[in-house]
Amino acid sequence: MTSLETEDHFRVVKLLGEGSYGKVMLVVHKKTGSPMALKFFQRSxxxxxxxxxxxxxxxxxxxHPSLTRALGIAYLTPTHYVFAQQPGLHGDLYDIIVPExxxxxxxxxxVVSQLCGALSHLHGLGFVHRDLKPENVFLCDAAGTWVKLGDFGMVRHTRTDTHTHTDTHTHTHTHTHTHTHTHTHTHTHTHAHREGSRVQEVWYSSAYCTPEAEVARRKEKEEEEEKGVGGGGGGGKEKQVWVSVDPGVDSWALGILTYALLTGALPWAETASDNPSYRRYRDWVSWSSCSSSSSSPVAPQFSCFTPPARSLFRALLDPRPRLRGRPGDALAxxxxxxxxxxxxxxxxxxxxRRRSSTGRKIMYAGEDKGDRGGRGSADLP
Incomplete structure (x- = not known):
């Protein structure tokens, strides 16, 4: 890979964002005059x-038009790996969601329509994004109606292993009229086994974390308890939980993001069995799936939505991974x-009233603040 000095080829305009991976800078290519985003990854x-x-x-x-695309420029510096991609000139969704x-x-x-298309495209190619959140949805216009999904550092593929074997059988028949017929039958059998790439399951305190990740949380607690009993000796082997990558994690994130876009809040602070807001929602979904009555008690934070919207959320946010809908289901x-x-x-x-109060004022959810006005009021991520 070519070694370059960024300042020799690009004019730096501003910092677009930064994180543990590195940073993203808005630049202009000196030779072509084209704006682009340079994504810097710390080599360390x-x-x-x-x-x-x-x-x-x-x-x-x-x-896909709703996915950010690299521009074919990649290089390294003494401290960073760098590649150029289409810029989000107007920031990201996080910038324009007004709290509450x-x-x-x-x-x-x-926005949801475009994200459905982007995720369905990735899933159709056998990939799962695994990190859908407001900061990774970039704005192509100031109004926030044209977006692109980016940041593919967490993307993994769903693996399809296809095994094909051919059986050839030759039968020779000799008839009394001294005619000999030889028949060869060839049978080709194809067996497809679909299984996602294996990744370590990690639970984190956020509504975007899926319910199935809670098993990793329980393992962490078990390890802490064992260390406490054993006097803190670190000789034990860590209990890691490995799971197959599944498109359902993107469906869950799309459901949470849709709720956040509509309300400026999260339905619960963290997806955990001991979180009251999440538990009420889980009970509502369970009740709705078992009851033929349309009068099943609605989780308080979803009472502000119409019946069709509630159906959408129950599909995308089904706590049972195998029954969870796919992003494309939202199009209906x-x-x-x-x-x-x-x-x-x-x-x-x-x-x-708060037209002027846009900007980056939304924090990661720390704790559930309770329900207010029929909605969960946990802060947005």
Whole structure:
């Protein structure tokens, strides 16, 4: 890979974002005048394999209009691996979600439609994004109606192993009229076994974490208890939980993100059995699936939504991975009303009042603040 000095070829405009991986800078190519985003990965904590995997993913597979794409420029500096990608000139979704207010419903549906397309495209190619959140959805216009999903560092593939074997059988028949017939039968058998790439399951304190990850949390607690009993001796082997990558993790994240866009809040602070808001939701889903009555008690934080929208959330946020819907299922709900009339009016009034209060004021959820106004009011991620 070519070694370059960034300043020799690009004019740096501003910092777009930074994280544990490194940073993203908005630059202009000095020779062509084209704006682009340079993504810098610290070489001290990023392997060349990981860098090339994300670069090739963005360059080769992200042909969908709602996915950010690499621009074919990759190089290294003494401290960083770098590649160029399409820039999000207007920031990301995190920048424009107003706390406790969210975004206008029509805008939300446009965003959800584009994300459905992007995720369905990746899933169709056998990939799972695994890190859908507001910070990874980049704005292509100031209104927030044109977006692109980016950041493919967590992407993994669902592996399809196809085994083909051929059986050839030759039969020779001799008839009394001295005619000999030889028949050869060839049978080809194809067996496809689909299993996701194996990754270590990690539970983290967020609504975006799936319910199935809680098994990793229990393992962590067991380890802590064992260390406590054993006097803290660190000689034991860590109990890691390995799971197959599944598209359902993207469905769950899309459901949480949709809720956040509509309300400016999260439905619960963390997806855990001991979280009251999540437990009420889980009980509601369980009750709804067992009851033929349409009058099953609605989880309080979902009472502001219309029945079709509640069906959408129950599909994307089904606690049971095997029954969870796919992102494309949300397309059937586009065009209808998602917020109930009184809630829509309340949010529109609040949005007018706080028109100037946009910006990055939303923090990661730390603890559940309880339900207010029929909605969970945990802070947004």
């Amino acid at each position: 904590c990023t392997s060349l394999f990981s860098f090339l995997r994300e670069y090739n993913m963005s360059l080769t597979f992200c042909s 207010v969210g975004m206008e419903e029509g805008c939300v549906q446009k 709900f586009l065009g209808g009303e998602w917020l109930r009339g009184e809630e829509r009016s309340r949010l529109e009034e609040e949005r007018r």
